[in-house]
Amino acid sequence: MKPSMLCQEWLTSLSKPDGILQEIQKQSRDSIQKVGLPSKNDEDWRVTNFKRLQKILEIPIAKGKKIDLKPELNILKSTKNKVWQFTLSPELQEFSKMELPNGVELINEKELQIYLGNNIELFKCKEEWSTLINECSAGQVLGLKVTGKDLPTLEVLIPAESNCFNATRLLLVLEEEAKVEVVQVFLGSNFSAQSHLIEIELAERSNFQHTIIALGGGEASLSAQTIIKQEKLSNYSLNFLQSGWLWSRLEPRIVQINGEAETNIKGLQIARKNEQVSTHSFVRFNGPDGKLNQLNKALADDSGHSIFYGSIQVPKIAQQTQANQLSRNLLLSKRARIDAKPQLEIIADDVSCTHGATVSELQEEELFYLKSRGIDSNRANSLLLNGFYQEIISAFPMNWKRWLFSSDLFEVKNKE
Amino acid sequence: MQNSSGNLILEINDLHASIEDQSILKGVNLKIYAGEIHAIMGRNGSGKSTLSKVIAGHPAYSITSGIIKFNNQNILDLEPEERGRAGIFLGFQYPLEIPGVSNIEFLRVATNARRQALKKEELDTFEFEDLVHEKLKLVQMDPSFLERSVNEGFSGGEKKRNEILQMALLEPTLGILDETDSGLDIDALRIVATGVQKLSKNDTATILITHYQRLLNEITPNFVHVMVDGKIAHTGGKELALKLEESGYDWIEKDSNKSEELKK
Numbered sequence: 001m002k003p004s005m006l007c008q009e010w011l012t013s014l015s016k017p018d019g020i021l022q023e024i025q026k027q028s029r030d031s032i033q034k035v036g037l038p039s040k041n042d043e044d045w046r047v048t049n050f051k052r053l054q055k056i057l058e059i060p061i062a063k064g065k066k067i068d069l070k071p072e073l074n075i076l077k078s079t080k081n082k083v084w085q086f087t088l089s090p091e092l093q094e095f096s097k098m099e100l101p102n103g104v105e106l107i108n109e110k111e112l113q114i115y116l117g118n119n120i121e122l123f124k125c126k127e128e129w130s131t132l133i134n135e136c137s138a139g140q141v142l143g144l145k146v147t148g149k150d151l152p153t154l155e156v157l158i159p160a161e162s163n164c165f166n167a168t169r170l171l172l173v174l175e176e177e178a179k180v181e182v183v184q185v186f187l188g189s190n191f192s193a194q195s196h197l198i199e200i201e202l203a204e205r206s207n208f209q210h211t212i213i214a215l216g217g218g219e220a221s222l223s224a225q226t227i228i229k230q231e232k233l234s235n236y237s238l239n240f241l242q243s244g245w246l247w248s249r250l251e252p253r254i255v256q257i258n259g260e261a262e263t264n265i266k267g268l269q270i271a272r273k274n275e276q277v278s279t280h281s282f283v284r285f286n287g288p289d290g291k292l293n294q295l296n297k298a299l300a301d302d303s304g305h306s307i308f309y310g311s312i313q314v315p316k317i318a319q320q321t322q323a324n325q326l327s328r329n330l331l332l333s334k335r336a337r338i339d340a341k342p343q344l345e346i347i348a349d350d351v352s353c354t355h356g357a358t359v360s361e362l363q364e365e366e367l368f369y370l371k372s373r374g375i376d377s378n379r380a381n382s383l384l385l386n387g388f389y390q391e392i393i394s395a396f397p398m399n400w401k402r403w404l405f406s407s408d409l410f411e412v413k414n415k416e
Numbered sequence: 417m418q419n420s421s422g423n424l425i426l427e428i429n430d431l432h433a434s435i436e437d438q439s440i441l442k443g444v445n446l447k448i449y450a451g452e453i454h455a456i457m458g459r460n461g462s463g464k465s466t467l468s469k470v471i472a473g474h475p476a477y478s479i480t481s482g483i484i485k486f487n488n489q490n491i492l493d494l495e496p497e498e499r500g501r502a503g504i505f506l507g508f509q510y511p512l513e514i515p516g517v518s519n520i521e522f523l524r525v526a527t528n529a530r531r532q533a534l535k536k537e538e539l540d541t542f543e544f545e546d547l548v549h550e551k552l553k554l555v556q557m558d559p560s561f562l563e564r565s566v567n568e569g570f571s572g573g574e575k576k577r578n579e580i581l582q583m584a585l586l587e588p589t590l591g592i593l594d595e596t597d598s599g600l601d602i603d604a605l606r607i608v609a610t611g612v613q614k615l616s617k618n619d620t621a622t623i624l625i626t627h628y629q630r631l632l633n634e635i636t637p638n639f640v641h642v643m644v645d646g647k648i649a650h651t652g653g654k655e656l657a658l659k660l661e662e663s664g665y666d667w668i669e670k671d672s673n674k675s676e677e678l679k680k
Binding site: 364365366368369370371372373374375376377379380383384386387388389390391 | 472473474475476495496497499500501505506508511512514515516517521522525526529530533565582586
């Protein structure tokens with residue numbers, strides 16, 4: 001089917017515009033018909049597997065039935081003081097009945113209208129495909145305002161309804177000096193697709209520790225956009241893992257709106273079998289004295305394909321910016337593929353910016369060293385892989401491994 | 417399997433080995449019995465390090481002919497990890513830095529692999545900590561090095577101590593120390609040498625590969641071999657090392673060339 005027809009059919013399968021997002025739904029549905037699907041001519045999409053992208057639109061829209069989570073996932077409910085956990089799904093939820101921890105408030109509908117779309121506007125990404133499919137289909141948005149400092153970790157489970165297209169949307173606003181740690185856990189399911197959009201506003205001197213653990217499974221797909229606006233002296237740290245997706249695309253977009261803020265990004269993406277896993281990050285400094293430290297690690301094995309595009313924009317106003325970006329990639333099979341494209345656009349003349357990308361294999365000498373100590377091949381490989389991941393996963397919350405039900409994260413198959 | 421004193425631990429016969437079609441070892445013969453310490457000396461490029469790596473099973477080298485027997489078993493078909501578990505230990509000239517892999521985890525996995533081969537019970541993390549702290553004293557190493565990544569940011573001396581610590585934990589039957597003395601100051605050399613001496617038993621054997629007499633002042637070898645062009649050209653006692661220190665290698669190379677010509 002032609003992409004334009006596919007889009008049309010997909011739109012007709014969506015429920016009628018309704019609720020607080022209905023205006024957004026109407027506008028985006030008009031736009032997607034004009035814009036259509038991305039193509040090879042769009043630089044940011046050039047190496048994407050378009051067949052898989054189209055397949056997403058063939059998956060029926062989730063009807064919002066309740067998703068039964070594996071019981072292990074609810075473990076933390078008993079430790080309420082440290083972790084406040086909730087599940088976000090296409091199921092229509094009455095957010096006003098949610099019990100929230102002290103220091104977190106629900107943003108009411110009127111206020112939501114003020115915040116929604118601000119960050120999208122800043123990045124002018126309203127007509128980006130990742131934004132459009134979410135705005136066309138998400139039926140509700142959960143908006144939370146964080147006013148406190150001493151809060152439990154907010155753990156947001158975002159499971160997928162099997163064989164369905166699931167759209168979810170979040171808005172988080174941190175007031176001045178607020179501090180919070182948020183862990184988002186995406187759990188794919190057989191032939192599911194997920195579209196997620198989160199907008200985050202960080203006021204002055206606020207601090208946001210953000211972890212995204214995105215675990216696919218089966219033939220699942222994920223498009224997740226995180227759009228962050230940072231005020232002066234705010235601190236935003238994003239640590240993420242993407243693994244096990246037939247197709248996934250994570251798009252962190254961050255703007256330091258008046259400079260003088262700090263951004264740290266550490267990402268790990270793993271592409272095995274025939275998976276295509278990608279990260280497209282955009283960081284823009286709209287004022288002086290901003291800082292960015294970014295490390296993206298990727299592993300591609302079997303026929304896996306890992307993509308990293310990292311764009312950093314330092315306009316003239318952003319003097320004294322310090323930005324470091326490094327993409328480190330491990331290629332474990334001849335059939336695997338890695339595309340890494342760090343992209344630094346600097347107009348300001350008084351800045352300190354570095355970027356780089358490396359692609360390597362597991363080092364024979366390191367393997368020999370471990371093996372000469374009696375450590376077998378599989379264990380030696382997994383020690384080295386663990387070593388490669390360590391820089392990233394050491395920043396994850398302590399008990400993050402409980403999400404890894406059947407992951408082969410640390411395995412390397414014996415190569416001929 | 418434990419050797420009684422005097423058992424033949426290592427036997428190398430007419431060993432030829434090459435790397436990327438370049439012949440490096442050209443007929444090495446060597447026998448080492450339990451309780452012995454052998455020093456192997458020679459100029460750079462004479463094949464000393466290659467010999468040590470070939471014994472440990474480095475995959476980059478191909479054996480073109482000859483045999484290596486360890487405890488009377490041909491080991492040429494064994495993988496490096498099988499050789500390690502069987503009791504061959506190679507102390508690296510340049511120990512590798514492995515970022516992200518915790519030293520204590522590496523040491524524990526290696527120790528348990530060896531213990532499994534010796535049919536001893538594996539150690540849990542607590543039992544292993546007790547053991548490793550006891551062995552640390554032998555090399556006077558700060559326990560903080562256990563928590564760091566393997567050799568990452570270690571000084572030359574610290575890396576070599578970490579090698580001897582591994583040897584202490586793995587209790588090999590054959591320890592091969594490839595230029596363990598290089599890059600060590602005199603205090604570190606003494607600590608390493610004392611460690612090696614304490615680990616040498618009646619049922620174990622040690623090969624010291626070195627350029628310098630000074631290590632042999634600390635550890636007295638039973639035999640000193642000199643390698644020239646991929647072969648052991650001369651064998652003697654400790655006095656040979658002293659003579660080399662005084663007169664260099666020229667006279668051995670001349671002798672070696674003469675005997676090659678006579679053979680022709």
